[in-house]
Amino acid sequence: MLLKAADLENIKAGRIDTAFRRWSRPTVKAGGTLMTAIGVLAIEAVDIVDGEVAPEDARRAGFDSVAALRRWLEGGRPGQLYRIRMRYAGADPxxxxxxxxxxxxxxxxxxxxxxxxxxxxxxxxxxxxxxxxxxxxxxxxxxxxxxxxxxxxxxxxxxxxxxxxxxxxxxxxxxxxxxxxxxxxxxxxx
Structure with missing residues (x-):
């Protein structure tokens, strides 16, 4: 799962703890970790989004609104929409x-x-x-x-x-x- 440098910095600072991705199958799993440029992220949850995205979830992912998240998702890869909860877990060992x-x-x-x-x-x-x-x-x-x-x-x-x-x-x-x-x-x- 690739994350932009700005998003990584926001995760490290605690301003973002959610990401959305469309996948045919998830590339991360709850309880796992992800090595990134800023260090290790702990993946706390990976959930299928069945209905509408809650405004709070869009904000937790760094978007001003659900509409902004939808625009970001437009034209992306096909697949099921997933919500990923994560947190900064520490420096790269x-x-x-x-x-x-x-x-x-x-x-x-x-x-x-x-x-x-x-x-x-x-x-x-x-x-x-x-x-x-x-x-x-x-x-x-x-x-x-x-x-x-x-x-x-x-x-x-x-x-x-x-x-x-x-x-x-x-x-x-x-x-x-x-x-x-x-x-x-x-x-x-x-």
Missing amino acids: RIALRASAGDAEEIDKALARLDARGAWTGEVLALIEAHPGRVAQALADEMGLDKLKFKARVRQLKALGLTESLEIGYRLSPRGAAVLARRRGPIASA
């Missing part, structure tokens, strides 16, 4: 991970699980290190992968705190740089 390299054994185990069906983690980390800020399509092309598959791999590394998303492309976090350096081993002196 991956941010703290990015600066920590102390759990090398756990990181290595996680990377081994990712590499179990074919080693790729080291190649992706090295590629991002060599080309920070390069668009995902160019990196995917260099690896001979579909862009969506490449981005899915980067998200797995990001979940471990090894990469950071930039406005365009990615870069290694300090943790990712430490992992890559450890994998390469010590540099021999001449």
Whole structure:
């Protein structure tokens, strides 16, 4: 579920706690969480809207009126209308991970699980290190992968705190740089 930056800031500040979406099936569920640019959102409820939207619900979603919400929904995707209740639950835990390299054994185990069906983690980390800020399509092309598959791999590394998303492309976090350096081993002196 994508949310605009302004809406995210309003959720974090407590001014918005509701969103509306048309879906063939929900992409979030009550009790779950959603990782966003501002941190983690707790999804408290996901309900089908059978009748009219209440004016209070439209306001809780940041709209001045039900009519304004209807205009926003016009021309959007087809599907059932859902009301999603959410709240800001805290900072992105991956941010703290990015600066920590102390759990090398756990990181290595996680990377081994990712590499179990074919080693790729080291190649992706090295590629991002060599080309920070390069668009995902160019990196995917260099690896001979579909862009969506490449981005899915980067998200797995990001979940471990090894990469950071930039406005365009990615870069290694300090943790990712430490992992890559450890994998390469010590540099021999001449």
